[in-house]
Amino acid sequence: MGGFSSSLTERLMSLKHDLGKYVAWQSANLDDDEWRDGSARLTAAVQRDILGTRTTRDGVRWPAWVIYEAGVEGMTAAEREQSAPELGRIEAHVRWMESLGERLTSGAALDDQEVRMRMLAAQREIRASLRELVQRARRG
């Protein structure tokens, strides 16, 4: 397998910025206790991070999965293969977030401690995977 092209590296860096940075923008600053016990503040922070990962200046909110899809759109099969396994892990987490659907929008999903802990792990792994992927791409 050849090295990462500069255009692919740039795309991955953008994804790292748009998704990796903002997917845990507010909730990453909450303490572990709050994740374990749940709180209105935590619910608001997670909703903001996942349902409005990016907010445009005119107020349009882009959820995490939309950011992900925009980031990988047009990526060739070879580029996806080159970006595995990190990209696969990220996609799995993003799809799980998307699957929470209405329960996440209403906040009900986050009443469940198991969901909260999985959400925390998912956010952390998305960030870590994007970081590793970009490091690998930059090394060529």
Add this chain to the structure above:
Amino acid sequence: MANILIIDDEDTYLELCERHLSEHTFVPPARNFREAKERLASSPVPIELVLLDVHFNIEEAELLPADKSGLKGSQREVTERLRRTQGFKILEALRPGYPDLPVVVMTSVEDLPIGLDAERLDAEDYTYLLDDEYLDARALRVQVQSILRQREDSREDETFYWGTTRVMRSLRQRLSVLARGQLPLILTGPTGSGKSLLAREHIHRRSGRSGDFVAVDLSTLPESLMAAHLFGVVKGAYTGATANREGVIERAKGGTLFLDEIGNLSLELQKSLLLVLQDHKYRPVGSVEEHSSDVKLVVATNEDLGLMVRDGRFREDLLMRLNPATAVRLPSLRDRKDDFEELLAYFLRRVCAHGYNKDLLARYAHRHGLSSGEDGLEVAVVTQKPGAAQPGRLTFLLHKSSAGSLREFEWPGNFRQLEMVLSNLVTFTLVSLVEDAGAPSPVSANAATIRTDVVPFPVKTVVELLRGFSVEEDASGGDEDAVEVLVRAHESLNAVSCDVERQYLERLYLKYDGDLDRIAELLLEDGSAGRKVQLRMNQLGIRLRVLQRRVRS
């Protein structure tokens, strides 16, 4: 607490900062370079820190650079690339105008755009990368606090007081920019306004040059020795030149050469200095060999060099080489009334930190149990009796009239003079309290309100110190009709008016050769009322016999 500007196209950082750094004030955010420039230039409060995002999803027209025609790739690629790196473009564009402004670039090192020289950014003073994979508020907080603390420390180290006025901030900014450049720099301003201090402590420090700072006051050098002092001399060049001796140009190699009172340089030496500036070459006295020079030249004068050129006393080509377009004029103390109180407090701290005053303060603190520890006693000056005592703090109480006298004084010697007056004021005030064991306690005779942490400056001492600098003209000199009014603190209006009247009558008496009737005609429109004038003169304590002698002589 600091005033912080966030440059970001979204509100994400602003929201986060307002939540986690609520002790600071956030000025309205800037969404692009244009707005950032505007905010920095016109903010009503001084901006002390900038938080800068890197990715800007903004309209193409707002993206830097303005001219994108030479950039490689399709329009879409160019726009995307510029958006991803816009923060760095903004930094690059802002930096020359704000060389001292700390900027936290909110991205991690590994997020730096490809091709961006991270080392260069790291090396750039006052630019900090928030090296975190995501923007963690705690990491940001730590970084912001550490930067502000560093800035506070370095401000304390500054030996020149910049103050907070817009004029001085802009002057400081301008000097910081000029300090980094290669071109020479002219400093003008009245004596004592801090020209040499600025050259040494501000310009040289920020010049990025590793060599020494060497200062020469050309007004103190005999003309015959000037050439040897500047350019050096070789053995045998003249009688008494028993060894090679390097000049200041050599000693300042790689550093900064400060020539004070440049107007004192002879025309011949001006030519030699011109060669240094033009070709970076010079010849020591008596040498046939050319030496190379590498100095940042800063010159100072309180003369008008343009006028000297017109008078043929200064070479026009040298003046042009000295970069007159960027000459910086330092304001006099008189022109800094807006921040006079802060200046007073600053110089008071300075004069208390050294020498005899420091010793007196330590003795006073010891005697009154104002333990100061290793950090020394903190000194403040106020015009109203302060609230509760604070440990390790001594407050000097300045009577309102004294504060007014200091503020309104002309200060012909500028900062040097202010420092001297304050130093004497502290010495005279403390010495009586420290060395006279039987002296009364510093504040109030009422034992219940004695405050040993508050020391009043005696009004009389302030008056006497300022009077020492007043130049009273000889009555016979200058404009014969002029009347001098010297208003002193605690002097009644009646006393001032009597003083004016006395001087006026004396002048009239001399002018009209002692003819009291003529004076009465002038003043009272009654040529026979000379007796009334004489009576008034007697009341004012004017000694007519003395004046008669002067008329006769």
